Amino acid sequence: MDKxxxxxxxVFALILALAFLAxxxxxxxxxxxxxxxxxxxxxxxxxxxxxxxxxxxxRKDGILYSAYDRSIKQGRQSCPT
Amino acid sequence: xKRNWVQYLSLILLHSSWxxxxxxICNPVLSCHSCALSWFACPIGVLVHFSGYRIFPFxxxxxxxxxGVLVGRLFCGWVCPFGLLQDxxxxxxxKKFSLPAWASSIKYLILVFMVFLIPFFLGELTMFSFCxxxxxxxxxxxxxxxxxxxxxxxxxxMMARWGVLAAVIYFAIKSSRSFCKAICPxxxxxxxxxxxxxxxxxxxxxxxVSCLKCDKSCPTDVRPSTRARNNIPVNxxxxxxxxHDCMKGCPVNNRxxxxxxKAAT
Numbered sequence: 001m002d003k004x005x006x007x008x009x010x011v012f013a014l015i016l017a018l019a020f021l022a023x024x025x026x027x028x029x030x031x032x033x034x035x036x037x038x039x040x041x042x043x044x045x046x047x048x049x050x051x052x053x054x055x056x057x058x059r060k061d062g063i064l065y066s067a068y069d070r071s072i073k074q075g076r077q078s079c080p081t
Numbered sequence: 082x083k084r085n086w087v088q089y090l091s092l093i094l095l096h097s098s099w100x101x102x103x104x105x106i107c108n109p110v111l112s113c114h115s116c117a118l119s120w121f122a123c124p125i126g127v128l129v130h131f132s133g134y135r136i137f138p139f140x141x142x143x144x145x146x147x148x149g150v151l152v153g154r155l156f157c158g159w160v161c162p163f164g165l166l167q168d169x170x171x172x173x174x175x176k177k178f179s180l181p182a183w184a185s186s187i188k189y190l191i192l193v194f195m196v197f198l199i200p201f202f203l204g205e206l207t208m209f210s211f212c213x214x215x216x217x218x219x220x221x222x223x224x225x226x227x228x229x230x231x232x233x234x235x236x237x238x239m240m241a242r243w244g245v246l247a248a249v250i251y252f253a254i255k256s257s258r259s260f261c262k263a264i265c266p267x268x269x270x271x272x273x274x275x276x277x278x279x280x281x282x283x284x285x286x287x288x289x290v291s292c293l294k295c296d297k298s299c300p301t302d303v304r305p306s307t308r309a310r311n312n313i314p315v316n317x318x319x320x321x322x323x324x325h326d327c328m329k330g331c332p333v334n335n336r337x338x339x340x341x342x343k344a345a346t
Binding site: 059 | 134
C-alpha cells in the first residue's frame with residue numbers, strides 16, 4: 001500500500017474511532033422493564049456494555065428488556081453462557 | 082524490555098479487579114469478562130451480545146479501532162494472557178510444525194459467523210456463538226466453577242467446549258501461536274489495522290545480510306525478511322502480533338555498528 005494513502009487512512013480511522021467513542025459515550029437506549037413491559041429505562045451505552053458481560057439485557061420480539069431489577073444495587077454478576 | 086515479563090505482569094494486572102467497575106472498556110485480548118477477577122470486558126463477548134441485541138456497538142468498536150490504529154496487534158504479542166499460555170505451551174519439547182497458510186482464513190469465518198451473523202439471527206444466547214466454545218472462558222470460568230462446586234455436568238455443549246480447549250492446547254504445543262493464527266476472532270478484527278497502525282517495526286534493508294534469522298524467530302511465520310528487504314515495516318502483515326522478536330533475532334539490528342556482515346553459514 002502507498003505510504004501516503006496509508007497515513008491518510010490511519011488518520012481517517014483515528015478520527016472515526018474518536019467519533020465512535022463520542023457517540024458511544026453520549027448515546028442512550030430505551031430498555032423496557034421485563035415485568036411491567038411499559039416502564040422503560042434510558043440506559044447509556046456504557047452500561048449496556050457492562051450488561052453485555054452478564055446478559056443483563058435480553059431481546060424479545062424486537063424489544064430490549066432488562067433482565068434484572070435495576071432499582072436494587074447489584075454486585076458483580078457473571079455471564080450465563 | 083523482556084516481552085514475557087510484560088506478559089506475566091499483564092496477566093496479574095488484568096485479573097486483579099478489586100472494586101471499581103470499569104468493564105465498560107473493552108480490552109482487545111482474549112480474557113473472559115465472566116472471570117470474577119477481570120477488569121475489562123472481552124470485545125468478543127460484547128460484540129456477540131450487541132449482535133444479538135441488534136444495536137451497533139459504538140463504544141466497543143471505537144475502542145478497538147483506536148487501539149488498532151495506534152499500535153496494531155501489539156496487545157496480542159505483549160498483553161494477551163492466552164497468548165502467554167500459548168508461548169509457554171510451545172516451549173514443551175517435541176516435534177513442531179507450521180500451520181498451512183489457508184488456516185489463517187478460518188478466524189475471519191469465525192468472526193463473521195460466530196461473532197456477528199449467528200448471534201444476530203439466533204440471539205445473543207445462542208449455542209453457536211464463539212463464547213460457547215471460547216477456550217479462555219473454559220479455563221477462566223468453567224474450570225473454576227467445576228473446582229468450586231465439585232460437580233461436573235456432562236452435556237453436548239460442555240463436551241464441545243472442553244474438546245475445543247484440548248485441541249487448542251495440542252496445537253499450541255505443536256505449532257507456535259496456532260490459536261492466534263487460525264481461530265482468534267480478536268486477531269481477525271485487529272489484523273487489518275496492522276496495515277495502517279502508527280506503530281512500526283523497521284528492519285533496515287541496507288544492512289540486511291539475508292541470514293533469515295528474523296524469519297526463524299517469528300512466532301507467527303509472517304516472514305519479516307520479505308518486508309525488511311523492501312523497506313516496509315515488518316509489522317505490515319495480517320498475522321503479525323507485533324512481538325518484536327524479529328528485531329531481537331536480527332544480528333545486524335542488535336549490533337552497535339550496524340554494518341552489513343556476511344551471513345553465517
